[in-house]
Amino acid sequence: MTDAVLFDARPDGIAIITINRPEQRNCLSLEVRQGLFAAWERFESDPALRIAILTGSGEKAFCAGGDLKEMVERQLKVPPRDMFPVPYENITLSKPTIAAVNGVAFAGGWMIAQACDLCVAATSAKFAITEVKVGRGSPWAAPLIHMIPQRIFMEIVLTGKPITASRAYEIGLVNRLAEPEALMDAALELAREVLEGAPLSVKAARETVMLATEMGRADAIEAGYAAHEVCYNSTDAQEGPRAFSEKRKPEWKGE
Secondary structure (H helix, E strand, O other): OOOOEEEEEOOOOEEEEEEOOHHHOOOEOHHHHHHHHHHHHHHHHOOOOOEEEEEEOOOOEEEOOEOHHHHHHHOOOOOOOOOOOOEOOOEOOOOOEEEEEOOEEEOHHHHHHHHOOEEEEEOOOEEEOOHHHOOOOOHHHHHHHHOOOHHHHHHHHHHOOOEEHHHHHHOOOOOEEEOHHHHHHHHHHHHHHHHOOOHHHHHHHHHHHHHHOOOOHHHHHHHHHHHOHHHHOOOHHHHHHHHHHOOOOOOOOOO
16 A cells, blocks of 8 residues: 555444545546555455445545546557456455545546445535547446436537536436535445445345346346345344344344
């Protein structure tokens, strides 16, 4: 880990990963990319950590995208698939993630926010897929078709114009909005709500959502049942109903 990316492993099972280059608008420079790869690996390998929040330092930018100066220097054409750290694409993760978007999330910034399972945004945040403005591309945006309506998706990628946080919430890209000073509190609240669920149930639920985006209805139902097999046969599946009937909080074991 470097100071370009900060890692806070909290005792409550929440990891906070912070891109820490506000003077560079938290762009995806080499040191930031390396720091993010290391941070995600640390999160995945630590069994005590169950959910991660990705955010940026400062108030202006979550992440302004790739380092255009680096692209010029490298004469970069098609970016290698392992160049940018994209959760669940070229980073193997089995746990849920939340993007806490504190400022602009442009181009690659939108990409890494989009890749997270959930998104909380400051009311001052802005989102844009700006690649058409600089002659680059956004093939990574393809999964948006499962997240927002087609015509809105089309306008976003054809114009490259930013949308506000409220518009992002309106179209379903953002789960929750918060005032800038309350952003992390809102992200932590959402994380804690996820952590209230039985670990195996949360894992299976997440897998079912992702499987369903790849399949037709019938196949998705079958895949969902398969994903929940371990959950149904766990001790937690007995503990949950028992705790409910006894009017107490369940004690999850994750087994």
